[in-house]
Amino acid sequence: MKRHLIAIAGRKGGVGKTTTACGLASIFASQKYKVLIIDLDPQSNAGYVLGTDPTAPGTVELLQGKKPIPIKASENLYVLPGGPNLAGHTIQSLDPLDLADAIESLQYDVIIFDCPPGVEYLERLGLVAAKIALICTDAHPLAVMGASRVIQDLQVRQKKNRKGASRLGLILSRIDLRRSMDQSLDQQLAEAYPSIKRFIIHQDASLAWAAAERVPLIEYDSKGKAANDLMTVSNWVVNE
Numbered sequence: 001m002k003r004h005l006i007a008i009a010g011r012k013g014g015v016g017k018t019t020t021a022c023g024l025a026s027i028f029a030s031q032k033y034k035v036l037i038i039d040l041d042p043q044s045n046a047g048y049v050l051g052t053d054p055t056a057p058g059t060v061e062l063l064q065g066k067k068p069i070p071i072k073a074s075e076n077l078y079v080l081p082g083g084p085n086l087a088g089h090t091i092q093s094l095d096p097l098d099l100a101d102a103i104e105s106l107q108y109d110v111i112i113f114d115c116p117p118g119v120e121y122l123e124r125l126g127l128v129a130a131k132i133a134l135i136c137t138d139a140h141p142l143a144v145m146g147a148s149r150v151i152q153d154l155q156v157r158q159k160k161n162r163k164g165a166s167r168l169g170l171i172l173s174r175i176d177l178r179r180s181m182d183q184s185l186d187q188q189l190a191e192a193y194p195s196i197k198r199f200i201i202h203q204d205a206s207l208a209w210a211a212a213e214r215v216p217l218i219e220y221d222s223k224g225k226a227a228n229d230l231m232t233v234s235n236w237v238v239n240e
Helices: 017-030 045-049 059-063 098-102 120-129 141-159 180-192 205-212 225-239
Strands: 004-009 035-039 071-074 077-080 110-114 132-137 167-175 197-202
Touching: 004 017, 004 120, 004 225, 017 035, 017 045, 017 077, 017 110, 017 132, 017 167, 017 205, 017 225, 035 045, 035 059, 059 098, 098 120, 110 120, 120 141, 132 141, 141 167, 141 180, 167 180, 167 225, 180 197, 197 225, 205 225
Parallel strands: 004 110, 004 132, 035 077, 035 110, 132 167, 167 197
Antiparallel strands: 071 077
């Protein structure tokens, strides 16, 4: 079975990266894929959202060449927590390829890298290790600018034939079409990036409540708008 390596990035905070990463992971797990989330955020929110111990050994130890045991969050779904030590000097000095090398022996069908906001050396580790980048934004101008910077960085890597995500998708998160800014976002991004696939994740309280109650989305509400939207994303990942 082909292995799917997916980075969830966005540069700006608060645009739904972790909820997208955890929601998408739960969709894949429900489809019988063996899924691992690697949390690259010093805040370690992915581990918390999935109901595991966010302080357990995880991504730092993996990057140090150790063999941390991923924590089982639910059937087929595992997580390596992040944590404050990701901000340490040792991690900052890593080569961008070190995470890609570290995951070579990991036996998972889907690996999702939950990239942090505003910490480019950690984001770069995920983007270089991934084959697919899903870049999150909402309608806020700063969020669109942050997504644009991620796209530009990846396009530069592609032009230089460097390792990194080569398939890109834009995640338009928390979209409520009753809001005028949300109505124009899809067209704005279509004009700026006509060759990049766009996915709308509608505003859905189940995303927030699943995170708050620390339950994978597919277990909390498998038939909600967000779950259906993320199923569309998972289908694109595996079928393109």
